[in-house]
């Protein structure tokens with residue numbers, strides 16, 4: 001398939017490009033580089049060139065020949081999106097047809113704390129960006145989309161492990177609200193026109209990095225999420241980790257989450273294309289490992305695997321946090337044949353490999 005990948009220069013998008021090309025797909029990236037660097041795409045090309053140098057495929061036998069089509073544009077820019085579609089049309093049996101088989105839609109703002117401080121910017125970017133994108137997709141007859149949703153849509157979940165049947169809950173911040181509302185928008189769009197195939201992937205907690213250490217997560221400023229904070233402590237950029245609460249009803253009192261290796265998550269997108277090929281209409285999948293680890297479990301695993309001490313201090317709970325969140329990922333396994341392959345040790349090893357080789361990111 002030829003895939004339009006919005007936000008493809010970001011953390012999850014860059015890893016997904018590798019898995020798409022490895023599976024024989026092609027992609028065009030549209031990203032405004034608000035939270036990413038073009039260097040990430042160069043490194044994706046470098047990884048693909050090195051992995052495929054012996055294959056007689058779209059990849060060259062000489063390094064750095066292969067390049068991923070990339071347009072630096074904002075998805076709210078309708079004219080830019082229209083141009084991308086116009087420039088990628090194909091002629092089939094004398095007819096002009098749309099050149100994209102599906103869209104994987106990663107583009108969005110994702111910092112929870114910032115979304116509380118700048119709700120208008122978050123609603124405007126995430127909602128309006130998706131509205132413009134959907135309209136352009138529809139106009140060009142590309143009615144297949146995989147959307148990056150989040151476990152945050154479950155709020156404080158009714159059941160653990162969380163299945164896709166668990167009702168959505170109350171999101172505590174504008175970022176989460178945009179995910180929940182966009183799920184509804186996509187559901188309604190599919191309901192109104194059954195030519196659409198919509199796959200909502202609810203990611204649990206993506207961490208890790210490509211095993212090459214060439215691409216990974218590159219947060220701006222002080223990291224909000226656990227693993228980037230740990231790796232910055234490990235590399236000496238931060239003094240110690242603050243553990244947000246040790247009085248939760250969990251095995252050691254710290255918050256429990258379902259961490260998933262970003263390469264597994266990337267592969268889930270390739271697997272999700274099957275739901276589109278089968279014309280499944282609307283499909284929702286939890287994408288996690290099904291295992292819950294506490295903050296201290298992650299700290300201990302990181303120290304053991306990487307032999308680096310992580311000093312930490314217990315702090316008050318963080319507003320909006322819940323005690324426990326992990327999923328039942330069986331539906332994705334049964335319907336898509338997708339199952340996470342990497343464990344917490346792999347995630348800790350690859351997160352550190354990325355950070356240690358790229359202490360200042362890209």
Ligand code: NAD
Nearest residue numbers: 007010011012032033034035036074075107108110148150
């Ligand atoms: P990221 O910030 O690394 O990637 C998002 C990309 O979108 C960035 O490259 C950014 O420059 C681009 N972008 C943002 N707004 C844009 C716009 N208007 N036009 C064009 N490009 C735009 O984030 P990520 O971690 O790779 O997340 C990808 C998606 O997955 C996001 O939608 C995010 O909300 C969602 N998600 C992420 C997590 C996580 O923990 N990382 C968890 C659940 C869901």
Ligand code: UD1
Nearest residue numbers: 112150152224225226229242243244255256257295320321
């Ligand atoms: C957070 C967001 C969620 C978003 C997800 C991925 C909140 C309330 N939720 O999820 O909406 O989809 O990131 O971007 O922000 N922790 C510490 N110290 C730290 C950082 C985190 O102890 O410095 C703890 C947290 O309290 C939590 C666990 O580590 O128990 C994981 O936190 P984090 O990585 O931020 O992910 P979530 O809170 O699950």
